[in-house]
Amino acid sequence: MSDWDTDLLGDGITYDDIKAATERAAGHIRPVTVAPVAPGTFRTASGEPYEVWFALEYMQYTGSFKARGAQNFIQAHREAGTLPDAGVTIASGGNAGLACAWAAQQQGVRATVFLPSVAPAVKVAKLREFGADVRLVGAEYAEALEACEEFAASSGALAAHAYDHPLIAAGAGTLLEEVHARIPGLDTVVVSVGGGGLFAGVATAARHHGIRTVAVEPENSRSLNAAIEAGRPVDVPVDSVAVDSLGARRATALALHAVRENDVHSVLVPDAEIVRARQALWDRRRVAVEHAAATALAALTAPDPAYRPGAGERIAVVLCGANTDPGDLVRPAAGS
CATH class of the missing domain: 3.40.50.1100 (Rossmann fold)
Incomplete structure (x- = not known):
């Protein structure tokens, strides 16, 4: 954050x-x-x-x-000048990742979404339709979240959250x-x-x-x-x-x-x-x-x-x- x-x-x-x-x-x-x-x-x-x-x-x-919070999150950061060139990143097992990727595509922003390797193929395909860089890591959400946090720290991407954020x-x-x-x-x-x-x-x-x-x-x-x-x-x-x-x-x-x-x-x-x-x-x-x-x-x-x-x-x-x-x-x- x-x-x-x-x-x-x-x-x-x-x-x-x-x-x-x-x-x-x-x-x-x-x-x-x-x-x-x-x-x-x-x-x-x-x-x-x-x-x-x-x-x-x-x-x-x-x-x-979830689309509502994702739009507000990205637009608010754009208004504040805090949206990095590396875009946004999120770890998700479902709806939050789809919403983040969709909102990012709407706003012309890069999105990197981390999912556990057991994520349904249909969700992975939909994320890619939204232009997201999808990364499958580990067997559980916690492992995908850890990888997402490491990526945010190393790349400078803005970390979004599924629900625990005031803008969301x-x-x-x-x-x-x-x-x-x-x-x-x-x-x-x-x-x-x-x-x-x-x-x-x-x-x-x-x-x-x-x-x-x-x-x-x-x-x-x-x-x-x-x-x-x-x-x-x-x-x-x-x-x-x-x-x-x-x-x-x-x-x-x-x-x-x-x-x-x-x-x-x-x-x-x-x-x-x-x-x-x-x-x-x-x-x-x-x-x-x-x-x-x-x-x-x-x-x-x-x-x-x-x-x-x-x-x-x-x-x-x-x-x-x-x-x-x-x-x-x-x-x-x-x-x-």
Whole structure:
């Protein structure tokens, strides 16, 4: 992290950071589409309806919200004159690397992406389509990260991060700005949490607009929930069907700061409900999303919901990523 980045971190991100990111993102990212769920579909335990909208962020460039933070990161460094000739570099197992490579290509910047050697060939191919220099190192993410850090130190390339950076989190917060503008009277936003970049940005923007944030994690990958209990970021074991996107062992200080500053409910959902919510999105709406995206919805759809809305509450559920293999969603027709 550069000295400029360190100065940016402070105690967390502010609404001004998100407004600046919104201005940078204009014309560079795909504005989110929101879709209302049919009235009466969702009801409280006493049978009273509440209103649910889906924020279809899985339709974003590169298939996830990560494109927002990557654009903000690169553009902010360009504005500050801190973007080196060596370009940017990142270690990633998936969405963050794709977003970084895409944003770099959009801005005419070199990107070097480090992946573990077991990375899916389809992701490697897509990264190369974005013009990235792809380097496969080691069998685990940690080894790719170490190689990325060594490359940044030796080449002078600017090191990006998947989620633990104020510019990345502020870029993610632009999503809530758009959702707020499209859903008048929004009461609550429900968002899944991994390391906390999306959550920190969304919760910061939500607080400015008087909107509650519900942070949803798998029961066995609960880095933010554990940090709230401990009062500080702590390491947790990760074991979930959504671990490819929600597998951070430690929540960021940015995310914990957002919890302390904002109206936030932290809830946990079991893997079985994540799988069920993801399948229901496909069966009923032909929407194919990652398990991470379905995690947010599972907070409302479980038989014993992790979050219980009030009557008439207006809720936006963020469906945040589409980089998934849909093969396990397609069920054979009866009699086939």
